[in-house]
Amino acid sequence: MDTAFPEKLPPGTVIGSWQVISGAGRGAYGAVYCAVQEGQEEAGWVALKVALRSREERFEREAEVLSRIRHPGVPRLLARGEWKGGRWRVPHPYLVMEWVEGIPLYQWAWVNAPNSRQVLRVLAQLCRTLQAIHAAQCLHRDVKGANVLVGPEGKVSLVDFGSGTYPEAPPLTEAPLAPGTRPYRSPQALLHARAHAWDGARYKARPEDDVYALGVTAYRMVTGVYPPLGADLEVGQGTSQEAKPVRQPPHLRVRAIIPELSVLIERMLEETPSARGSARELAEALEAAAARAGPEADRRLDTAASFQPVMTVVPEPLGWRTPARAGLIGAAVACLVIGLSTHRVSEHPWPVPPEEGEPDAGTVGLADASVTPEALAAAARAEDAPLPEKSVALEMPKQPFAGQKRPPCKPQRETEIRGGCWAALLNAQAPCEDDGYEWAGKCFLPVKARPRPDTSNYP
Structure with missing residues (x-):
């Protein structure tokens, strides 16, 4: 063996x-x-x-x-x-x-059709967990529904610390961002990745990034869709007329949700890190909202019926x-x-099982008896549900990047695409990881041009 x-x-x-x-x-x-x-x-x-x-x-x-x-x-x-x-x-x-033991968060939402009070309590537990993680000077860096397990009697666990880190930890990748799941990236992380695509400067994640990812998780759990990406990276490339997408607050998508829960989810998704609040502050606010909410908080949310997990x-x-x-x-x-990552995002509530195929290398728990x-x-x-129509993977730009190699490209090693030279990632098929660009069903990285020789010392 x-x-x-x-x-x-x-x-x-x-x-x-x-x-x-x-x-x-x-x-x-x-x-x-x-x-x-x-x-x-x-x-x-x-x-x-x-x-x-x-x-x-x-x-x-x-x-x-x-x-x-x-x-x-x-x-x-x-x-x-x-x-x-x-x-x-x-x-x-x-x-x-x-x-x-437990079932992943989105599956739990489908099985139980929770109400606002239950969602508040689940999110409060997650914030208390993040509070302990951050107090230990650690970060999770991959908070998402697939990494949250809800067990018997509503006990919530955060698992898969494969992307976790601490201050003294040496970097393990050369990419600007650590491994993670793109829809859950904070605006600061996405903007940094774009600004430092060439120089390799690494993004220094902070507790506010975990809080933002929890906000994305909460938003998707109650509405059935991802919020728009935190930074305007996919919109308006090559056109100035296209407007930045607007995120609808949860209470405009889900009638049964109470305003207090909607406001707290929106707070986690604030573009300014300091406006999100710490995990401790959010836990206290969530717990207080669950305690003082009236009978309206016990109405079931109406998104679970169309959610079908695998x-x-x-x-x-x-x-x-x-x-x-x-x-x-x-x-x-x-x-x-x-399974492996698809990084797909839908514009419609739950057309496919949420988190299906997203990367997860952590603890997997068993479902409780409620299944x-x-x-x-x-x-x-x-399992036969159609794939969603829109992907958040990086699309091939319409023209080469500044500093990218132009043709002639090396035969058999580089591919000419839209006026630039690209290197195919071996054994990588679309949809690609965060640092890959899709073209004809394959994944590519731009080839950097060699610097021109310095001629200043020559006559």
């Missing part, structure tokens, strides 16, 4: 003192498995995350972030180590974390059963299937 690929570990594989029970999810950097500790199976499940590549430095940073945070809304780090395996039997780091049935692993888990596993258990057979049947039908 040591020769198995880290993303395809069969049940029974032993890593350290942990035995794989079943797969639970895969992201860009790691695969997550449900596992138990050998000899202590009665202690219950853990989340075993194995790096897809040898000596993945992100695992060391994620472990450090998790070790600094002590909060019930963040999975505890239980162990870490290296597993020698794969085709070449090279070291792959792994992390063992507390198993978090789920699958996780069978009970053969030959393993404990009394504490037997009832839960004996029935079909729903679990989110997480009914009817919900699973509806989820199965959702």
Whole structure:
């Protein structure tokens, strides 16, 4: 079994003192498995995350972030180590974390059709979690619906710290922005990425970026759509007549939402970072709003009916059963299937399952008992839902960038597109990551022109 690929570990594989029970999810950097500790199976499940590549430095940073945070809304780090395996039997780091039961936030909204008071309480829990993260001098940097799990009795957890960081952490990428999900980027991050596309100056994320991402998450949860991008990057390229898109406050999209919730979501989405407030300030405001709201806060929001998430049935692993888990596993258990990124955004409420295919390399939890057979049947039908029409991936510019190489382009290595030379990203198909530009179904990066020789010293 040591020769198995880290993303395809069969049940029974032993890593350290942990035995794989079943797969639970895969992201860009790691695969997550449900596992138990050998000899202590009665202690219950853990989340075993194995790096897809040898000596993945992100695992060391994620472990450090998790070790600094002590909060019930963040999975505890239980162990870490290296597993020698794969085709070449090279070291792959792994992390063992507390198993978090729950369903992703948007799926929870679909299953439960929450009211304003419940949404206020969920967001307050997330703000308290962010407060603890920021108090530990850490950042999450990928807050989104797929990384929020709502468990039994409404307990909320924030997972997947693969993009997390702390002040002393060394940079791991040369791009201006750390890995993340584009629709959740703050206006400051997007503007920085555009301004420093060539010089590689890195954006220094701040707690306000996490707060903004939470605002995007809240907006999409209650309205069913993403708000417009925080910076006017996709609008008006080459034309001055096209106006910047206007974000409609949630209460103009959803009749049942109470004004206090709408105002607080809009506050998180303020373009000025200081106007958003800290996680602590927002938690206090959300908790106070939930406590003083009247009966109007108990009306269900009317966006959940058209939201159909993609789920699958996780069978009970053969030959393993404990009394504490037997009832839960004996029935079909729903679990989110997480794939690679599509970065697609719709203009209409929930035409496809939210967060479907977005990158996630963190802890994946099991759905609670509120997921009914009817919900699973509806989820199965959702797999045939059409893809949304609009993508927020970077579109190919109509003319070359300043400093970009012009033709003639190198044969077989560069492609001439719209008067500039571009390099294709190997094995990358559209939709592209944040730093890729789409053309003819493939992903490209601009080729930088060589600087001209200095002739000032010549006669």
